[in-house]
Amino acid sequence: MKTRVRSADFLGVVVKYMVLFIAVFVVLFPLYISAINSLKSNSAINNLSPLQAPSHLDWHNYVTAWVGGDLGSAFFNTFFIIILAVLGNVILGTMVAFALTRFDFALKKYIMGAYLLVIFIPTMTVQVAIFGVIKDLGLFDTRFAMILLYLGTNVVQIYIYMQFIRRIPMSLDESAMLDGASYFRIYRSIIFPLLAPATATVAILQTIAIYNDLYSPYLYMPSSNLGVASTALLRFQGPYSDQWNLIMAASLIIAIPVVVIYLILQRYIFAGIVAGSVRE
Amino acid sequence: MRITKIGYKTQRIILISAFLLVPLALLTTFSLYPALKLLFYSFTSFNGLTNVYPWVGIHNYIEIFSNPSLFGVFLHNLSYFIGGLVQNVLALLLALFLNSKIRFRNGFRAILFVPYILNSVAIVYMFQYLYQDPGVLDMVLKFVGLGGLQADWIGNDKLVNWSLAFVSLWEFLPFTMVIYLAALQSLPRDMYESAVLDGAGAWQTFRFITLPNLRSIIQINLLLTVSGALESFNIPFIMTNAAPGAATFLTQTMNVAFVFDNYGLASAMAVVLVVIVVIVISVQRKLIGQGDDVV
Incomplete structure (x- = not known):
């Protein structure tokens, strides 16, 4: 009897590891195929099977992709937009969350409702109307179109910040007030620093979201010198269609920076995903 | 005059207005006003x-x-919706395995999460290469003895949406899995201990303890699956440039607006999509009850 249970357990463990290893294989296989084919010379990509690693690693494709796809300026534009948009979202997000959680006032209900409404209406569906707004404001084909758009449409951080602020005891605010601190000082010197872990999460999640966003920059920054990571890669396929060694090299150049950020800062990403998708 | 000399009542008014002015202006300009405009366009x-x-x-x-x-x-x-259902089952299974006694748990989780953070364009290019006819996927099928399944994964109109739905599953399964894993980790251990003492097996503990306790998180994930399927855009847009055989409702909406310059019709399509999503969410909320007692 006892041995039967043990062998069933053993079988369970084997199945468990087998499923996990198959999953790991399914995740890594496309990346592996891309990597080996990005390192093939033009003749090797035509003559070798796609499954076969090249005998000679041709790193030259990465240089060609970088120069041909103007990826340098794409990275510059992407990081310019990310820095300003994320900074703005952190500052404005903490301010809104502070005002909405620490005070009661007449319009509060409606403001909360407005933010909830925006969560329900995906930005993507409203693009048809946002397009006109961007044009009317004279922002079309500028980096500021993207920055302002991200400031006006990314609102998940407000929910993450509100959850965190509710956990900060009011007694901290009250004792600061006894010492004569202004509300602004309470925000700046008590609340904002205590939100640091939430800020780390918000900053990383927004960085990844903006880095991977495709359609907004595609619509609002059509100029070739205003490419960002996604659009530069999208435009790359045109002139280099069927040169899969170059396309794979360009794809990996674009994909790898986020993987590096992710591997270093995993902890905050997992915390944020749970906080962001499960709203109170 | 030092700011502390101003009474807290006045300060309150100043702070609330100052802190909300810019964010609300941005929210109005880029979210609320366009939403209203969309509604108006839809009747023109x-x-x-x-x-x-x-x-x-x-x-x-x-x-x-x-x-x-x-x-x-x-x-x-x-x-994409059917792919999303499969995605939920697989994600829950992987989350259960990751939550059990296992070596290299963090290593597995770290690797399995990678697809979710990769750039969508890069992901689609990788799969476009795998799906070539004949290509890597066909070779792999042949290698494992399933050569009969070889196909034109993108060119065949009957297959293309399933091929694209798989890319979507590959990209978003990690997200679903992490949510399930977090929910599993928050379940109290003592429930399981007493179940095991009562002689419950693995399936019984799953069926009678884990599953009922995950009810609301499963509903949240299914909700995300439904709205994600309704809003599929990036993958067909990048892979096929929204070709007729692979167009989704959202790629069609964008084409109607930005290719055919029919903003009125496109706006109506967007409104229809939003209404469908809102209906799905409300039905879901009714089913959950309050919808805020999660995790």
Whole structure:
């Protein structure tokens, strides 16, 4: 009897590891195929099977992709937009969350409702109307179109910040007030620093979201010198269609920076995903 | 005058207005005002180029429901929805395994999460290469003895949406898995200990303890699956440039607006999509009860 249970357990463990290893294989296989084919010379990509690693690693494709796809300026534009948009979202997000959680006032209900409404209406569906707004404001084909758009449409951080602020005891605010601190000082010197872990999460999640966003920059920054990571890669396929060694090299150049950020800062990403998708 | 000399009552008013002014201006300009405008456009034949808005009543809405090339593409979204259901089952299974006694748990989780953070364009290019006809996927099938399954994964209109739905599953399964894993980790251990003492097996503990306790998180994930399927865009847009056989409702909406300059009709399509998503969410909320007692 006892041995039967043990062998069933053993079988369970084997199945468990087998499923996990198959999953790991399914995740890594496309990346592996891309990597080996990005390192093939033009003749090797035509003559070798796609499954076969090249005998000679041709790193030259990465240089060609970088120069041909103007990826340098794409990275510059992407990081310019990310820095300003994320900074703005952190500052404005903490301010809104502070005002909405620490005070009661007449319009509060409606403001909360407005933010909830925006969560329900995906930005993507409203693009048809946002397009006109961007044009009317004279922002079309500028980096500021993207920055302002991200400031006006990314609102998940407000929910993450509100959850965190509710956990900060009011007694901290009250004792600061006894010492004569202004509300602004309470925000700046008590609340904002205590939100640091939430800020780390918000900053990383927004960085990844903006880095991977495709359609907004595609619509609002059509100029070739205003490419960002996604659009530069999208435009790359045109002139280099069927040169899969170059396309794979360009794809990996674009994909790898986020993987590096992710591997270093995993902890905050997992915390944020749970906080962001499960709203109170 | 030092700011502390101002009474807290006055300060309150100043702070609330100062802190909310800019964020609300941005929210209004880029979210609320466009949403209202969208609704207005949907009753006109606005072409996006000239500033005239000829009123056409509900004509655009009638057009959507009577023209199969508009409403009919929801059939393509169906593939993403079915893929999403499979995604939920697999994600829950992997989360259960990761939550059990296991070596290298963090290593597994770290690797399995990678697809979710990769750039969508890069992901689609990788799969475009795998799906070539004949290509890597065909070779792998042949290698494992399933050569009969070789196909033109993108060129065949009957297959293309399933091929694209798989890319979507590959990209978003990690997200679903992490949510399930977090929910599993928050379940109290003592429930399991007493179940094991009562002689419950693995399936019984799953069926009678884990599953009921995950009810609301499963519903949240299914909700995300439904809205994700309704809003599929990036993958068909990048892989096929939204070709007719692979168009989804959202790629069709964007084409109607930005390729055919029919902003009025496109706005009506967007409104229809939002209404469907809101209906799904409300039904879901009714089913959950309050919908806020999660995790």
